[in-house]
Amino acid sequence: MSRVCELTGKRAMVGNNVSHAMNKTKRKFQVNLLKKRFYIPEEDKWVTLRISAAALKTINKNGISATIKKAREKGYLTK
Incomplete structure (x- = not known):
């Protein structure tokens, strides 16, 4: 399973690592996934x-229902 956020698509x-x-x-x-x-x-x-x-901060702000609805419109969540 790839490391992709299911709601935002991140x-x-x-x-680059840059040395001295x-x-x-x-x-x-990498994405900070939970x-x-x-x-x-x-x-x-x-x-x-x-x-x-x-995405968790967005859910806390807007609510889970609104966030899932927006993710389905953008095509990130297909369930």
Whole structure:
């Protein structure tokens, strides 16, 4: 399973490690993913999602139902 947020579509970015001598080697910036269970009252069920920490803050701000609806519109969540 790839490290992709199910609600925002965030995935790893590629960049460089830069030494003091300015030598550059490739590296990855991984997403801060969490496995979290949410209760959706409209559907009366629990769902488990792999989401980023930024998506968790968005859920706390807007609510789980609105966030899932927006993710389905953008095509990130197909369940």
